[in-house]
Amino acid sequence: MSRAYRGLVIGLLAIVTCSAFEAMAVTTAMPVVAANLGGQRSYGLAFSLYLTASLAATAAAGSWSDRAGPRPSLLTGLFLMCGGLLLCGGAWDFTVFTMGRMVSGAGAGFMIVPVYVIIGQALPSVLQPVVFGWFSAAWVVPSLVGPYVSGLLAEHVSWRWAFFGVVPIVVVAVLLMWPRVKSLGAPEEKSMVAGEGRRRALLGAGLAAGVAVAQWAAQSSADPEIRTAVTPVVLALLGAAGLAAVVLTVPRLLPAGSFRVARGLPAVVVVRGLLTLAFFGAEAFVPLMLVDRYGLEPSIAGLALTGGALGWTVGSFAQTKGWLPRPAFLVVGPAVVAASMGAVALVVLAQAPPLLLASAWAVAGMGMGLATSTTSVLVLELSDAAERGRNSASLQLADMLGGVIGTAGAGTLYSLMLTPDMVPGPGAFALLVGALAVSAFLSGAAGSRTSPPLPAVREADRA
Structure with missing residues (x-):
């Protein structure tokens, strides 16, 4: 927070906070939006179109940032995100609203990749872990207050302000960053062949x-x-x-060698994807378990997710202290997540007190904080200046794919477990969470390969 970095860091945190708030706000306000605009039958489109556009924009933004620097992608993302939010807030029917969500998703994809590139270019390496630790906090605050604020707006003012109100904050965030960002150009070394950016966008x-x-x-x-x-x-x-x-x-x-978990950058990306698959797949069912199996009120059950978010923040700040070599966090973090999710499965199976389940989930969040913030730092450390955009985009794609596969896959399995007038027993819940814990365990195995490969020894050096 010195004068040289203060505006940049506050702007970066504001962008992440707004993205998180929009995600939380939409989830809470969507029932009111659908009822007001007649979108009950197209309810899921507001989420799927956002994700679809975000995935496509993220892939395109990586190559664009490497070719032209972070500014064009950042400004395009600003324009699209603000335009999408205004379109959502002013929508007169649900079709217009879903189109606004798609535009907002594209804006989010175009903005998040240059954020990583800016951190790699404008901040010294010693500060990068700290910034990524604060990014986790920037996600936690909206998870705590976002749904409540959005609910109040929808109930007492208008759901439209859940979208209109984010626009000026995003604009101010970019203005705060601009004095440092305007001088950031494309890397001097170019590693991209002609047409690669268009190919990645397609x-x-x-x-x-x-x-x-x-x-x-x-x-x-x-x-x-x-x-x-x-x-x-x-x-x-x-x-x-x-x-x-x-x-x-x-x-x-994804980086070459990701599917065989090659050492270095490919292994880092694989860790991120497997961890998000495990954590977010299980997270969708933690409140459900507490409500269905323990009879808790939804508001009380939701506190377990708050505990996980707080644990994530603690883990993110812990990785900045350097008490382990950085790659070691990609073994320790997944091990903590796998063990904690195994504990959740045992608690459900044994019908132990719900406080134990919530505590285990908070510890799982801590493991996620240790590992995911570390993956962000390592991607920048293992990337040449000319490849930061593409590699950051690969990390974000792995992150989003892991979340989608985890939530959609677990949701489908849960739906298939259901029979008319019957809720799956504790054994089914435990099996579901235990299966997802395997993904976290595999992530730890991949984490052991995150050290970059040793350089080949030339014959002349050997002689």
Whole structure:
């Protein structure tokens, strides 16, 4: 917070906070929005279109930032995010609202990648772990107050202000950053071949479309109403087509060697994807377990998620202290997450007091804070100046894909467990969380390979 960095850091934190608040606010305000604009039948589009556009923009922003520096992508993201928020706030029907959500998602994708590039260019390496620690706090505050504030706006003022109110904050954030950002240009060394940026943008669009189709097919297969309108064969074909698009595009958007967990940067990206898959897949069911199995009120059950968010912040700040070599956090963090999720499964299976479940989830959040903030720092450390944008985009894509696969996959499995007038027993819940804990365990195995490969020894050096 010295004078040289104060405006930049506050602006970066404001952008992250606004992104988090928008996500939290939309979740809380959406029932009111859908009722007011007649969008009950298209409810899911407000979420899926946001994700689809964000995935495509993230892929495009990486190459763009490497080619032209972070400024064009940042300003484009600012324009799109503000335009989308204004479109959502002024929407006169749900179709316009969903289009606004798609524009906002594109803006978020174009903004988050240059944020990483700016940190790599404008902040010394000793400050980067601290900034990523504060980023976690910037997500926690909206998770604590965002739903409540959005609910108050929707109930007593208008749901539209949950979108209008974010616009001036985003604009001020960019203005605070601009004195430091305006001098940041493209890296002197260029590693991008001609047409690569366009190719990555097309691949990102294909990935986004594949994810959207596969997610809809998976969720629809567990919905009796949709199954009566769309035959299982059609749903299966759509799901297969979506998965095929994902399989064909992801290897071309992630660092080479990611699928075989090569040492260095590929392993860092794999850790991020597997961890988010495990954590967010299980997080969706923690309140459900507390409500269905323990009979708690939803407001009380939601405090468990607050504990996880606070634990995440503690872990994020702990990794800044340097009490372990940085790559070691990518082994310790996933181990803590896997053990904590195993403890959650045992608590549910044994019907132990719910306080134990909430405590285990808070510890899981701490493990996530240790590992995810470290992945952000390591991506910058392991990237050349000419590749920061693409590699940061790869990390964000792994993050989003892990969250989508975790939540959609776990949600589909849970829906398939349901039978009419019956709630899955504790064994089913424990099995679901235990299966997701395996992903965290595999993430720790990948974390052991995050040290960069040793350089090859030339014959002349050997002689």
